[in-house]
Amino acid sequence: MKAHVYKRDHINTDEIIPARYLNMDQEADLAKYAMEDIDTEFVKKVEKGDVIIAGENFGCGSSREHAVWALRGAGVKAVIADSFARIFYRNSINNGFLAIECKGISQSVPHGASLDIDLKEGKIQDLDSGKIYTFSPLPDFALQMLECGGLLNLITKS
Amino acid sequence: MGQTITEKILAKHAGKKSVKPGELVNASVDLIMCHDVTTTPAIDMMKEHGIKKVFDPEKVVIMPDHFVPNKDIKSAEMVRKIRIWADEMGINKFYDLGNHGVCHALLPEQGHVKPGMTIVGADSHTCTHGALGAFSTGIGSTDLAAALISGELWFKVPPTILFNISGTLAEGVYAKDIILEIIRRIGVDGARYKAMEFRGPVIDDLSIEARMTITNMAIEAGGKSGIVAPDEKTIAYLKEHGAEEEYDLMKSDEDAVYEQVIEIDVSDLQPMIAFPHLPDNGKAVTEIKEKIKIDQAYIGSCTNGRIEDLRIAAKILEGKKVPKGTRCIVIPATTEIWKQANKEGLLDIFMEAGATVSAPTCGACLGGHMGIIAADEKCISTTNRNFVGRMGSPKAEVYLASPASVAAAAVSGYICDHRKLGEK
Numbered sequence: 292m293k294a295h296v297y298k299r300d301h302i303n304t305d306e307i308i309p310a311r312y313l314n315m316d317q318e319a320d321l322a323k324y325a326m327e328d329i330d331t332e333f334v335k336k337v338e339k340g341d342v343i344i345a346g347e348n349f350g351c352g353s354s355r356e357h358a359v360w361a362l363r364g365a366g367v368k369a370v371i372a373d374s375f376a377r378i379f380y381r382n383s384i385n386n387g388f389l390a391i392e393c394k395g396i397s398q399s400v401p402h403g404a405s406l407d408i409d410l411k412e413g414k415i416q417d418l419d420s421g422k423i424y425t426f427s428p429l430p431d432f433a434l435q436m437l438e439c440g441g442l443l444n445l446i447t448k449s
Numbered sequence: 450m451g452q453t454i455t456e457k458i459l460a461k462h463a464g465k466k467s468v469k470p471g472e473l474v475n476a477s478v479d480l481i482m483c484h485d486v487t488t489t490p491a492i493d494m495m496k497e498h499g500i501k502k503v504f505d506p507e508k509v510v511i512m513p514d515h516f517v518p519n520k521d522i523k524s525a526e527m528v529r530k531i532r533i534w535a536d537e538m539g540i541n542k543f544y545d546l547g548n549h550g551v552c553h554a555l556l557p558e559q560g561h562v563k564p565g566m567t568i569v570g571a572d573s574h575t576c577t578h579g580a581l582g583a584f585s586t587g588i589g590s591t592d593l594a595a596a597l598i599s600g601e602l603w604f605k606v607p608p609t610i611l612f613n614i615s616g617t618l619a620e621g622v623y624a625k626d627i628i629l630e631i632i633r634r635i636g637v638d639g640a641r642y643k644a645m646e647f648r649g650p651v652i653d654d655l656s657i658e659a660r661m662t663i664t665n666m667a668i669e670a671g672g673k674s675g676i677v678a679p680d681e682k683t684i685a686y687l688k689e690h691g692a693e694e695e696y697d698l699m700k701s702d703e704d705a706v707y708e709q710v711i712e713i714d715v716s717d718l719q720p721m722i723a724f725p726h727l728p729d730n731g732k733a734v735t736e737i738k739e740k741i742k743i744d745q746a747y748i749g750s751c752t753n754g755r756i757e758d759l760r761i762a763a764k765i766l767e768g769k770k771v772p773k774g775t776r777c778i779v780i781p782a783t784t785e786i787w788k789q790a791n792k793e794g795l796l797d798i799f800m801e802a803g804a805t806v807s808a809p810t811c812g813a814c815l816g817g818h819m820g821i822i823a824a825d826e827k828c829i830s831t832t833n834r835n836f837v838g839r840m841g842s843p844k845a846e847v848y849l850a851s852p853a854s855v856a857a858a859a860v861s862g863y864i865c866d867h868r869k870l871g872e873k
Contacts, residue, residue: 300638301637301638301727303834303836303837305815305816305834305836305837305838305839306836306837306838309816309838309843310515310815310816310817310839311816311817313486313515313516313817314516314520314521314523314524314527315523316489316490316493316527328837328838328843329837347638348637348638348641348671351637351638351671352573352668352834352836353572353573353815354487354571354572354573354575354587354588354589355486355487355589356487356490356589356590356591357490359589360490374638374641376638376641376671377641377642377671377673378573378587378588378589381588381589381592382589382591382592385589385591385592385595386591432473432603441591442591442592442595443494443497443498443591443594443595443598444498446595446598446599447498447499447500447598
């Protein structure tokens with residue numbers, strides 16, 4: 292699980308998946324353009340299971356869930372940010388996609404660090420330096436959705 | 450303990466006497482809005498889960514707007530899929546080409562929005578509808594599918610920031626300038642997860658359309674919703690737009706608890722220009738020292754594409770010419786607005802000035818079509834976002850402003866104080 296670090300705040304959904312690709316809605320199609328307007332090299336560098344580290348208010352802007360799908364389709368396992376915009380966070384939870392709020396992380400984790408995430412304990416370990424970052428564990432309903440694979444599985448099951 | 454209007458609406462729809470900020474509730478939704486970009490994934494999800502009907506077709510309104518008239522084969526296929534699905538579901542409130550428009554201008558215009566409602570829309574600017582005293586918020590496609598299936602959604606009750614807007618708005622300073630100033634002060638995440646309630650004598654004086662410009666951009670401060678308590682103007686608007694006469698007029702209690710109260714006196718407010726690449730990067734036009742030449746001026750969108758906006762722009766463009774090297778695009782937000790603008794002679798004024806007028810669409814606001822900008826170009830726009838790549842090339846720049854400021858830039862070729870247009 293390698294970290295791709297973007298120290299900037301307010302990385303918005305237009306940068307994560309530009310609107311010129313919104314005439315598509317399949318994860319595999321969107322994945323080819325993930326993060327294109329912030330980093331054209333991202334899809335070449337990212338490997339399955341990697342994580343994105345970012346600053347405050349990650350995912351601000353549009354309600355397009357395509358942002359979550361593009362990242363997940365590109366292989367991203369989780370986004371760990373100082374904070375998240377509301378709709379992106381909600382879309383992540385609803386998709387069973389990991390969005391972890393961890394204040395200050397964008398300024399401390401080095402690019403390329405290998406990370407390990409313990410969801411139940413609320414801990415992220417930098418396996419290279421041994422440094423541990425803590426976060427408030429996800430609320431129960433979010434964990435439940437993660438286990439179910441998303442909101443629709445949860446509501447159609449009940 | 451008193452409650453805010455937002456808490457009251459959510460409590461009522463969650464079947465509770467009261468709710469507190471931070472509390473998770475399941476609330477029923479009164480109105481669900483769908484457009485072309487975010488609906489097809491919800492349709493697929495419902496099909497994957499074997500769901501064959503929506504909870505109540507009467508509570509669903511569909512309005513393809515982002516890439517209409519269809520910009521390419523893929524978007525044509527998306528709208529076709531929605532059209533077929535809507536028929537299968539028995540959803541009749543479908544605004545197809547010919548009576549279509551930008552969703553947040555169309556929904557209230559057609560009388561679907563009423564005070565006290567809970568409204569969700571698969572578009573971030575759904576916060577617009579709070580201008581009529583509803584709780585209205587943007588959601589993604591999974592939430593859309595969940596709401597369509599069950600008629601309810603989970604919400605974390607937001608704390609409210611109260612914006613008390615006082616003073617006297619100077620001539621030539623508009624609602625857009627107020628909201629750009631608010632966002633400049635609190636930042637693009639200043640109201641993250643929060644309800645933004647707007648109140649005060651200045652808000653009282655604003656028309657409903659102008660209030661919509663303000664609530665529309667609540668999301669640009671990270672807000673979950675924007676709201677103005679309903680008053681006599683709201684009731685008059687509802688009547689004029691044929692809304693059913695059954696609605697819930699709520700307002701915040703005197704002793705409601707706000708997370709923060711922000712007092713803003715707008716007496717000294719100047720026309721605002723939000724510089725690239727964030728909506729909170731606003732500057733008073735009087736403080737701009739550099740000469741900024743623009744390539745394109747864009748008048749339209751759910752923020753400022755309504756009839757009052759077009760009247761303001763026409764007043765400035767009348768009898769003037771867009772200079773060589775500058776382009777001006779005007780997009781009335783809905784078919785009704787287009788017809789009204791035509792009737793009033795506004796479209797003639799725009800075209801005589803050398804602007805082009807398009808059919809209603811979200812168009813270039815989000816970099817869709819109808820006015821995409823190239824690398825190194827600058828566009829001044831009445832829209833809501835100036836993010837990198839928002840209206841086209843990631844190497845282009847977008848400046849946000851009121852219809853008056855955009856029209857003035859269109860005829861001068863430069864960002865300028867529209868109140869001084871024509872002065873040497």
